[in-house]
Amino acid sequence: MSLAINWNNEQEEYEITDALITLLDSILQKAGAAEGIDKGEVDLTFVDNERIHELNREYRGIDRPTDVLSFAMNEAGEDEPEIIYASEEAEEYGEVPNTLGDIIISVTRAKEQAEEYGHSLERELGFLFVHGFLHLLGYDHQDAESEAEMMSKQEQVLAQVGLTR
Template structure:
């Protein structure tokens, strides 16, 4: 049994929002998060998942990657960058310079955040049909792919791609999501 304390928070930005079908997806994705977290040695943290449509993900892709087209998944890691030592006051406002002695300073309130994953549901549905497997497998693949990106994995060359995709398939296989 998993002992990690990873949690998944999710938002459905699609018109009409979430229903019973999406609730079932969350059980699957929480299971995948536990499996992937155990395999990668991530004991705790919060991952936020946003379900959106092609237009929503296209806008994010344009804004953050300069690519004005829809994609299937985007990841925004909170583990990377030079802002690890940012300090906030008790109202979560950024403290500039040295804080007053009396200020109630805390570490980054988002320190437990691993990052955000955004998935285009219509794109996942189309890809599942194109690849001839279940929607759940495609959604799981995209989620695990996004999670590994949050941890710093990438697929810029063949060796990185082989490593990342092998890790994804290992997690999916353990969860019973085969092609």
């Protein structure tokens, strides 16, 4: 098993092409390799500003649209039991997929930011995707040091696939 993207399109502003998914898959493989992760699944959903606004309000208590949301599956909450798969079950049902989490990208906001920053929509979608992926792995940008680390990792991956500014 390698890293895989399961994607869904819930917006109509921009056609999600096979070429875009191939690009995002390449980003996922490079980001995963840089972090020493070679197995797992990422669920990616493309939405519009209205839908991401709803999700941001519901899950983060922030009443405005945002560009990307990440929901890590491997974070154990305080009251959540740890799930342990017995080796017999794993053998019987095959390898249990390692779902890393969900990334939700507002294509509306990505288009606005691409124009604002003067680069392509593909570059902005790639940036938001790798940004979301790093969040799934536990990276954050709450202070200048962690933001610089995250930004550096993002730019290194994007440079490897030719998505420079």
